[in-house]
Amino acid sequence: METERSWADLPHETLVEILKRVGFEELYMAVPLVCKAWRTASLDRACWQRVNMESCFCNRTESSAWWQPVFEGKVDYMLKLSVNRSAGSLLELSTRHCSSSALIYLVSRCPSVRHVSVASSRGVTDLAICQLAKSCPQLEHLDVSECANVGLKSLEQIGLSCKYLRVLKKNRFIGDYDPARKSRLPPEYSRTPSPSHADAEVSVIATYMSNLKHLELRHSKISNQGLLTLVEGCTDLEYLDLVGCLNLTRGTIEEAAAKLPNLKELRRSTAPVRTSDVARYGHWQLYDERFQSGFFQF
Template sequence: MEKKTEDDETESWPSRDWAELTHECLIDILARLSLVHRWRGPMLACKSWLNACKDPSLHASFDLETRFNSEAESPRWWSPEFERKVDSMLRSVVEWSDGSITRIRTRHCSNGALSFAAERCRILEVLSIKSCPNVTDVSMATIAFRCPMLKELDISYSYEISHESLALIGTNCPNLKFLKRNLMNWLDPSQHVGIVPDEYLNACPQDGDAEAAAIGKSMPHLEHLELRFSKLSAKGLISISEGCLNLKYLDLFGCANLTSRDIANASSNLKNLKEIKRPNFYIPRSVFHTERYGHWRLYDERFQTDVFRI
């Protein structure tokens, strides 16, 4: 009896043409992959796979944040070339989505791409655009007027967005409950040096109280607010505590202009507050130039003004 070899057994299996998979089968497979994996793999395989990758059912979300979080921040991300690549991806996915996108999470996009998305994604509920140096009030106004269903907004480290945008968003997006407006660590920017352009690091927004006033006046339904390293003062914090009575979570880490007393006074208005992140660090005496004014520390210790301990 003739014995089959291993090669014979291999050859006996019928050949498969993956390009002949039905569209429905392809969609089921592609739905299990992330946006980046689809972009780098199946889209390059063949025309039928590329067409399947454009199916609107796969594009209810545009999420690059997980990819950014998986890598160390690079100076390359702050280049015009990188911004153009992100813009290209965002525009493509918006077109393919047929208006079905409810979540956009990305970084380093531009005004043009964001406005393009806002015009076509009327049911957008989540928008995270951290570290976007070229996103300004222009595109944020489009978001405010075109995306009234917005529930969550993250504009951390996007310094060209002003308090005017916060007021517009708050007024036109009544369902907004989550806001993140964190700034880079301007007290110790060493972690950003060599990565973030120096001119951008030095452009840290100074109008913390104006932003706080806009939040307090126009966002009464906020439940989660992050303002890390904001330059707001006690006045700004009071504006928030009087206008955002539904707050459950408040992050004030790095807010060097606030004292413990300021926080206690303001938080007394927030009956629903469950967690608060305090500045909770010690500012070096050199920051306040207190070497020649040691008597102020004695005053602070006696009357507990907490001028030096944040």
């Protein structure tokens, strides 16, 4: 009779290849508890080259707890743990609600990182993003959507230092479209940047990031002139998201699109944002069930 073989009997290299395809939560919490062989494989640096924590912030009941420093500290802990387990080989990071100190910890130890997404991180500032730009010149993808403390200084430094950048996501927080929601948010997220500020940002993008292929500016206050300035500088754009940019006219959007010969997809809207749209977009939400589940308790 053939004897049944356990997954634990698989060669270490094979287990590692399997676990590289496992989600962050499972790799962080479940896999190490299966058996010694699985735990050993889960600690291999190859399993931590691509860290995606997005599932930790999805499909849960909304809560205001994520605004508290204690939660940010827990996210920081997991981010630093991932950096340590990667032994400096981390290439891609997607998370939310982290701090500048955690991001600086990442870039100081993983200079080859190419994909960084820290959306909805009010603790991330220009200081950390500038350090990212200087330390990680091979950066190709950056998402600083809804990062209220990331501004012109960061964009300019990224443009000067990261010549391989192809994807930039600088979507603005849209909580101000929902008064009931806004009352529960930190004060800095209720600020509404002026059109002149938005135009200054796109001017920096046009000047220093001419090689961009993918740009997202959801709910920006960008003006018609700002958009035309943008497309004059970023002629290689293939994807442009202008959803919720209510200062733009249809004619100017069409004129701008005509100046982008490689454009494959243009997302736009000129209608007011509905509450249902806010809920659908709501990836800044933190969730009661997740916070109480024990996943963030260590």
